[in-house]
Amino acid sequence: MIRLVVAAALAVATLAVALPAVDDARTARSDTLIERTADRVERAGRALATTEDAVPTRSTAATRRVAFTLPERSLTAAQPGFVAVGGPPGGPGNRSTVTYAVSSPTHRHHLGIPIPVRTPQGPVVFRDPGPHAVDLALVRGDDGPELVVTRAADW
Known part of the structure; x- marks a missing residue:
């Protein structure tokens, strides 16, 4: 019984020590x-900016779609609180960043794209686990080419 x-x-003691790890x-x-997804967004934006010509409207612009999956909480992955392209949720858009929070600190991945990023409806925010996508379009704005980032409509 004592054994x-x-x-x-x-x-119980071993489990208590192992759980934080x-x-x-x-x-x-x-x-x-999420960092890999941010890298893919950056590569797609840079490819558009360096190989395509900007046009006046999104409907005729050169585009790229970046699909990704937000993980669900499991034994091997933590569920992020949010992932936002173009700035933090509730903040101003038009930022060259992917912002996300998996645990308490918010992380910001700067997108090294040679043109400004524009998010017409503010930051594109994803909160639910599962498949998602963003569309990138190279559009000619008032001050030159811009990378317009929107939530993929038919995803």
């Missing part, structure tokens, strides 16, 4: 997945 109690106490690994994996 059983000691074994249970050791199992599991949470850190979950957060790190989700951070990595």
Whole structure:
């Protein structure tokens, strides 16, 4: 009987020590997945800006779609609170950033795109886990070419 109690106490103590490491690994994996998505958005925007010509309207503009999946909370991934392209949720848009929060600190990934980013309805924010996509379009604005970022309509 004493062996059983000691074994249970050791199992609980081991689990208590291991859980913070599991949470850190979950957060790190989700951070990595979102950073890869931000890199893909940056590469697509840079490719548009350097290889295509800007036109006056989005309907005729050269576009790229970047599809991604936000992870759901599981044993191997933490669910992000949000991922936003163009600025933080509730803030002004038109920023060359991907902002996200997996745990308490908010992370900001600057997009190294040689033209300004424009988000017509403010930052494009995703909160729910699952598949999502953004559309990037190269449009000629008043001050030159702009990368217009919108939520993919038919996704």
